[in-house]
Amino acid sequence: MAAKSLAQTPADLSDLVGARGAGGETQLEARGYRNVMTNMVRDTKFSFWWSERRRQCVSVATSDGRYDAITVVPPANCDGGQEPTTPPAAHPSGERISLVCIGSGSGPAAQSTSGYRYNSKTRKFEPEFGTTMGRESFSSDLEIEIDGSLGRVRPQGKLVSPIHSGGTDGWWPIEGLMIAPDRITGQYRMNGMNKPRIDYDRNSRIIRVKAATDFVGRCEGDR
Template sequence: MRHALIPAAFAAALASSSAVAQSAPDVEDLVGARAAGGETQLLSRGYVSRHSTVVRDQRFTFWWNERTQRCISVSTVDGRYAAILGVPQANCSDSPGINEPAEHSTAPHAAEASDPQSLVLVCYGSGNRPTVNSQPNYVWNDSSHKWEWRNQVTSGTEGFNSDVQIELYGDHGRIHLGPKLVPPIHSGGDHGWWNLENLVVGRDQITASYRLNGMNKPKVTVDRRTGLITVKAMTDFSGRCDVGNWGNGQRRF
């Protein structure tokens, strides 16, 4: 089993239910730009780079804008900006003078009140998916009174190995699926990412669902003590998630 340490910025506690990932309209035009040119543009717009980390094949860099009091996460893949999101200010917590605005003083969401944190989980495991096979076979033809070659269609299942990545920001989250977990007919994905729905982040368990298509809405369950993850749908998956250190009797994350 490979292990991935969770970046400190991703483990920062959130102050309120409004502190979730959002779009960043002032810099959304930079999505798709080359990283070098994008950095120049971010600097010219008042952003300062704070820190970065690598998760799977992506580099996440956090930028802070003192004037707008905005923290953004920039995902870089193959030298280009793949996504830019406004994230909780705690992710830029090494910046001086960051304070939550007054409107953030409201009572936190129930899920956050019990366990208000932001997590990145990298999970590895295996699963089974349905398959359809076509095999040539001899079939007796009553009309011609002879044996003929025909393709016989059979259904079955096949096993596979895959990885899953989950990002949680308070009561907001998304899931990145390996190619084997994505059916041929799907909708709503964004470069392999799907938004999590019905998300409940409990002290010992995380549950959610996501919509691949109208008939396929997998359910996700993560045990925070053991690190085990299950995805129940037409294609099932189970594995283990890693984020960092844990002690005896403590939650893995």
């Protein structure tokens, strides 16, 4: 299995969180990073930066002109930033893939309600409170690592059910993994009732995760 990425802010860049985009880019370049890719996901810009000296790739999320988050991602997400390694042993699928996917989704959520109801016995309107089930939107990300015929997924934030089983250090094995030139599919068992299905289009780089919680995002790191 490919090495696990570090979903954290690197120490040498922690002071740039909250900085304005233009000033942050100047600082990144001054510290030895070069921009290799930039994408937009809704209202957030995601740029990927590579440090040759540190052999490190970072993702920078910019919203409203400021750096919201800076996180370390797998080197394969930076064009030309793969760490030199000894070629791995051959696997049935012949693929080693590391994806970082950022997007948004919606999931079930309890919503409190309040109002008044007329009581025919007291002939008065009385306060009434209750709870209904609705859906709420959220932004999140997930990582996928594939090594030969084995794969695992690391969902984040609201993609992780409050009640879940299995998983190791936040990673769930992908069951029924299918890898084709244009598509990757499979599913993972969040709990007995929730088995999200993954559908990744390798041409558009759009991923969809469908279960109790739905998620659509764009991935980097493939090809």
